[in-house]
Amino acid sequence: MTSTNSGKRERIVVIGGDAAGMSAAHQALRVAKARGREIEVVALERTGYTSYSACGIPYWIAGDVEEGEDLVARDPARHRAMGVDLRTGATATRVDLDQKRVTYRDADGEHELGYDQLVVATGARAIVPAWARGADGEVYAGVGPVKDLDDGEAWIDRFAARSGQHVVIAGGSYIGVEMAEAAVRRGHRVTVLTRSRVMSTLEPELSKRVADTMEAAGVEVVEDAEVQSLDVTGDGVIEKVTTVRGTTYSCDLLVLALGITPATDFLSGCGLLVGKSGGLQPDARGHLRDGVWAAGDCCETRHRLTGEWVYLPLGTHANKQGRAAGENAAGGSLAFGGVVGTAITRFAADQHYLEIARTGLSLAEAEAAGLDAEGLLTEGTTTSGYLPEAEPIAVHVVAERVTRRLLGAQIVGGHGAGKRIDAVAAALWGGMTVDDLAWMDLAYAPPFATAWEVVQVAARRLAERLTPLVEVRPSRLVAGAPRTSGPAERGSKP
Amino acid sequence: MTSTNSGKRERIVVIGGDAAGMSAAHQALRVAKARGREIEVVALERTGYTSYSACGIPYWIAGDVEEGEDLVARDPARHRAMGVDLRTGATATRVDLDQKRVTYRDADGEHELGYDQLVVATGARAIVPAWARGADGEVYAGVGPVKDLDDGEAWIDRFAARSGQHVVIAGGSYIGVEMAEAAVRRGHRVTVLTRSRVMSTLEPELSKRVADTMEAAGVEVVEDAEVQSLDVTGDGVIEKVTTVRGTTYSCDLLVLALGITPATDFLSGCGLLVGKSGGLQPDARGHLRDGVWAAGDCCETRHRLTGEWVYLPLGTHANKQGRAAGENAAGGSLAFGGVVGTAITRFAADQHYLEIARTGLSLAEAEAAGLDAEGLLTEGTTTSGYLPEAEPIAVHVVAERVTRRLLGAQIVGGHGAGKRIDAVAAALWGGMTVDDLAWMDLAYAPPFATAWEVVQVAARRLAERLTPLVEVRPSRLVAGAPRTSGPAERGSKP
Numbered sequence: 001m002t003s004t005n006s007g008k009r010e011r012i013v014v015i016g017g018d019a020a021g022m023s024a025a026h027q028a029l030r031v032a033k034a035r036g037r038e039i040e041v042v043a044l045e046r047t048g049y050t051s052y053s054a055c056g057i058p059y060w061i062a063g064d065v066e067e068g069e070d071l072v073a074r075d076p077a078r079h080r081a082m083g084v085d086l087r088t089g090a091t092a093t094r095v096d097l098d099q100k101r102v103t104y105r106d107a108d109g110e111h112e113l114g115y116d117q118l119v120v121a122t123g124a125r126a127i128v129p130a131w132a133r134g135a136d137g138e139v140y141a142g143v144g145p146v147k148d149l150d151d152g153e154a155w156i157d158r159f160a161a162r163s164g165q166h167v168v169i170a171g172g173s174y175i176g177v178e179m180a181e182a183a184v185r186r187g188h189r190v191t192v193l194t195r196s197r198v199m200s201t202l203e204p205e206l207s208k209r210v211a212d213t214m215e216a217a218g219v220e221v222v223e224d225a226e227v228q229s230l231d232v233t234g235d236g237v238i239e240k241v242t243t244v245r246g247t248t249y250s251c252d253l254l255v256l257a258l259g260i261t262p263a264t265d266f267l268s269g270c271g272l273l274v275g276k277s278g279g280l281q282p283d284a285r286g287h288l289r290d291g292v293w294a295a296g297d298c299c300e301t302r303h304r305l306t307g308e309w310v311y312l313p314l315g316t317h318a319n320k321q322g323r324a325a326g327e328n329a330a331g332g333s334l335a336f337g338g339v340v341g342t343a344i345t346r347f348a349a350d351q352h353y354l355e356i357a358r359t360g361l362s363l364a365e366a367e368a369a370g371l372d373a374e375g376l377l378t379e380g381t382t383t384s385g386y387l388p389e390a391e392p393i394a395v396h397v398v399a400e401r402v403t404r405r406l407l408g409a410q411i412v413g414g415h416g417a418g419k420r421i422d423a424v425a426a427a428l429w430g431g432m433t434v435d436d437l438a439w440m441d442l443a444y445a446p447p448f449a450t451a452w453e454v455v456q457v458a459a460r461r462l463a464e465r466l467t468p469l470v471e472v473r474p475s476r477l478v479a480g481a482p483r484t485s486g487p488a489e490r491g492s493k494p
Numbered sequence: 495m496t497s498t499n500s501g502k503r504e505r506i507v508v509i510g511g512d513a514a515g516m517s518a519a520h521q522a523l524r525v526a527k528a529r530g531r532e533i534e535v536v537a538l539e540r541t542g543y544t545s546y547s548a549c550g551i552p553y554w555i556a557g558d559v560e561e562g563e564d565l566v567a568r569d570p571a572r573h574r575a576m577g578v579d580l581r582t583g584a585t586a587t588r589v590d591l592d593q594k595r596v597t598y599r600d601a602d603g604e605h606e607l608g609y610d611q612l613v614v615a616t617g618a619r620a621i622v623p624a625w626a627r628g629a630d631g632e633v634y635a636g637v638g639p640v641k642d643l644d645d646g647e648a649w650i651d652r653f654a655a656r657s658g659q660h661v662v663i664a665g666g667s668y669i670g671v672e673m674a675e676a677a678v679r680r681g682h683r684v685t686v687l688t689r690s691r692v693m694s695t696l697e698p699e700l701s702k703r704v705a706d707t708m709e710a711a712g713v714e715v716v717e718d719a720e721v722q723s724l725d726v727t728g729d730g731v732i733e734k735v736t737t738v739r740g741t742t743y744s745c746d747l748l749v750l751a752l753g754i755t756p757a758t759d760f761l762s763g764c765g766l767l768v769g770k771s772g773g774l775q776p777d778a779r780g781h782l783r784d785g786v787w788a789a790g791d792c793c794e795t796r797h798r799l800t801g802e803w804v805y806l807p808l809g810t811h812a813n814k815q816g817r818a819a820g821e822n823a824a825g826g827s828l829a830f831g832g833v834v835g836t837a838i839t840r841f842a843a844d845q846h847y848l849e850i851a852r853t854g855l856s857l858a859e860a861e862a863a864g865l866d867a868e869g870l871l872t873e874g875t876t877t878s879g880y881l882p883e884a885e886p887i888a889v890h891v892v893a894e895r896v897t898r899r900l901l902g903a904q905i906v907g908g909h910g911a912g913k914r915i916d917a918v919a920a921a922l923w924g925g926m927t928v929d930d931l932a933w934m935d936l937a938y939a940p941p942f943a944t945a946w947e948v949v950q951v952a953a954r955r956l957a958e959r960l961t962p963l964v965e966v967r968p969s970r971l972v973a974g975a976p977r978t979s980g981p982a983e984r985g986s987k988p
Contacts, residue, residue: 344937422917432925443838
């Protein structure tokens with residue numbers, strides 16, 4: 001096949017056919033079309049499928065989604081019909097940045113492909129520890145991660161083999177909690193083994209609520225329990241896991257919910273720098289270096305509150321980053337403004353239901369970032385308390401002490417609790433203060449909130465805590481008070 | 495009783511014992527206590543009850559709340575136990591601002607009460623047109639508003655008298671929609687007569703969705719149908735209503751859902767200015783003039799987007815304004831930063847369920863305010879489309895063309911649609927752009943949103959519409975681009 005691009009049309013090569021890659025491919029085509037320019041967009045995808053919702057896999061396994069195909073937003077045929085030269089089963093193996101050339105392998109062998117602009121959107125791989133593999137290097141049959149559609153299919157088959165199996169989940173973060181829901185709803189006995197706490201980036205009080213709800217639904221939650229080894233029969237059937245503390249748990253199936261890592265290995269040696277996580281570090285436009293762009297789960301991103309690089313791979317970021325990278329690769333101008341660390345999930349089994357959301361920094365994260373922060377937990381109800389649908393909700397808010405800048409919030413509660421985080425995320429995006437959050441005009445009606453919305457009560461109480469005695473408060477701080485409502489100066493509080 | 499306050503302790507008199515008044519009373523006590531000062535807080539309440547949720551009354555009537563008392567957040571005994579000298583059945587009739595004296599009437603006759611600081615929190619009265627009253631000036635038996643607990647009790651009795659009555663609701667705004675829900679859920683035949691459209695501050699397309707859902711639930715919705723007169727038998731039994739267009743509708747019961755008006759009549763002649771609505775116009779601290787404060791439904795408030803005075807009486811504002819006025823009346827300093835026009839409600843009967851929310855300005859309101867605005871409607875789903883719980887959601891976003899400033903949004907949709915408005919309200923509070931809304935970091939997981947959250951798709955599409963051809967875009971606008979992400983400069987769009 002062709003080496004460097006000798007055709008007349010500019011060629012954009014996208015490596016990766018999921019959210020970021022295909023967003024980039026289509027946005028590049030849109031920009032070119034709007035400018036009346038012809039470009040060629042070639043996309044290389046390792047697997048046979050494109051643009052699927054990895055986040056939806058646990059719900060497919062749980063039985064909420066009929067077919068894996070339902071998780072596919074756009075299949076390869078659709079992408080091709082829309083003008084992308086999509087090549088599936090095509091694994092990029094090497095990039096030559098000087099020669100502007102990608103090497104990839106498919107069923108027919110190895111190929112080289114020249115590019116004018118390259119978009120790296122290779123995503124991430126599930127972390128699979130050495131103890132999960134046999135001597136042949138293969139992962140044991142009853143063990144697997146939950147990353148792609150093949151993983152999902154495998155888990156559906158394993159869960160369907162017989163009910164009442166003992167499913168051990170290694171990892172208590174998002175995927176761990178979601179797979180615990182799926183397994184318990186599928187009628188299995190579930191044990192979650194987690195290195196520190198369940199949902200460990202939550203404040204301890206909120207993490208405990210998640211664990212309590214899971215246990216109420218019959219899930220055994222074991223914290224401080226990192227898996228170290230696996231006992232396997234001669235036939236490769238797993239029997240038990242042992243933690244670093246030496247405790248053993250019987251298990252029929254083992255879910256690897258240990259996180260993901262950027263799929264950037266094939267770039268090693270080509271001169272692109274990666275961060276601590278192994279993720280690429282493109283600028284806000286998705287730019288890495290001349291003619292090279294990156295987006296999605298293979299990248300780190302800037303945290304707007306700390307300015308630090310963080311690895312927070314999420315489909316919603318991948319879509320946005322891909323759109324920006326594609327626009328810019330085609331000569332447009334669009335920036336991805338970074339993240340504030342917003343995330344949401346739920347645990348739902350029978351009547352046990354809990355929404356879990358966070359944004360910004362936890363108190364520990366704020367302190368680790370060198371900020372003088374304070375946090376406070378506030379309890380309330382999701383609707384006016386007199387309505388039958390009212391459910392408990394707990395909100396933890398963090399703010400910087402002297403500047404009163406809002407730093408983060410976490411919410412755990414019943415129906416309608418989770419998406420409340422978006423108001424806080426918006427406030428963080430705009431650099432607002434805890435007083436802004438306490439006093440802004442949020443929606444109230446009895447079926448939706450209490451008259452003092454619980455998120456605002458939480459912010460107000462924290463704001464009151466931050467207020468020093470008026471006598472000791474330097475006047476320049478009063479003068480430099482928040483631009484919006486809230487106390488400019490206050491009386492002493494007990 | 496005492497005339498001007500001759501006691502040693504400073505006396506704060508609060509007129510009105512609902513959300514704003516009692517928030518003010520308690521906040522004043524808290525501030526004084528924190529400062530080690532003794533003050534006396536006297537609150538005068540016309541009725542026998544305090545601090546009740548007026549917004550909850552339709553749900554009580556619908557059967558979701560057992561007792562009217564359940565709507566009372568704090569009863570008189572509780573307020574007294576907390577240190578407020580609360581006098582119920584006490585109607586303020588006159589205020590002498592020079593003499594700092596309030597005249598009030600109770601069962602024992604007329605009294606005068608001196609004050610050092612006065613907080614006016616008299617709330618609002620339901621609008622009752624002349625045609626709703628007989629020759630004796632009394633409202634007909636089958637007719638009534640939905641403002642206080644007595645109204646609620648009356649509607650529960652009327653609805654319970656027999657099922658299948660024809661309930662006509664005059665007014666298609668929040669209370670009208672909520673009472674339609676209550677009446678249809680109670681087994682009555684319901685007709686809503688509304689002057690313009692149902693939820694007339696919504697964009698026409700969204701208003702139509704509300705009307706369609708109500709009609710699907712069996713409610714007859716008649717727009718452009720202002721009630722002009724009532725036919726009543728010699729016994730005072732109502733029989734039919736006639737609209738200004740001359741159409742008549744039979745009716746057994748008639749709900750007055752025509753809005754409320756500030757209860758400020760008793761202040762006439764005392765020298766306090768009121769706005770167009772009849773509402774007082776305190777500053778952000780709740781201050782009117784020396785020693786006089788006001789809060790709640792008797793006040794207008796500043797709209798943060800236009801700077802204009804608006805009358806948007808809501809419990810959530812009343813609570814905040816009351817807190818600020820009470821704090822300031824007691825010598826503290828706390829500001830209420832105005833409103834952005836956020837509101838929410840729902841219509842729910844059987845399987846017919848719709849959440850309705852708005853914030854900021856509608857396109858018509860923006861244009862009326864002299865802004866060069868553009869709006870766009872976007873459709874999506876409340877959760878990822880492949881989940882069984884996904885419901886339709888429609889989002890209309892408005893932004894200012896040249897500055898790209900976000901001006902407002904409206905949302906109509908299924909479960910979880912309504913409170914999404916809070917993210918937009920937060921963005922409006924912070925003066926953010928439509929690009930900020932499109933690109934900010936909002937929460938995504940399949941049970942909560944699509945990977946491109948529908949509110950952000952709506953903002954992004956509008957942002958793309960606002961973008962002029964790059965060739966004609968003045969460079970100073972590029973330089974003055976939004977401080978956060980979003981296009982600083984873009985290619986031409988078809």
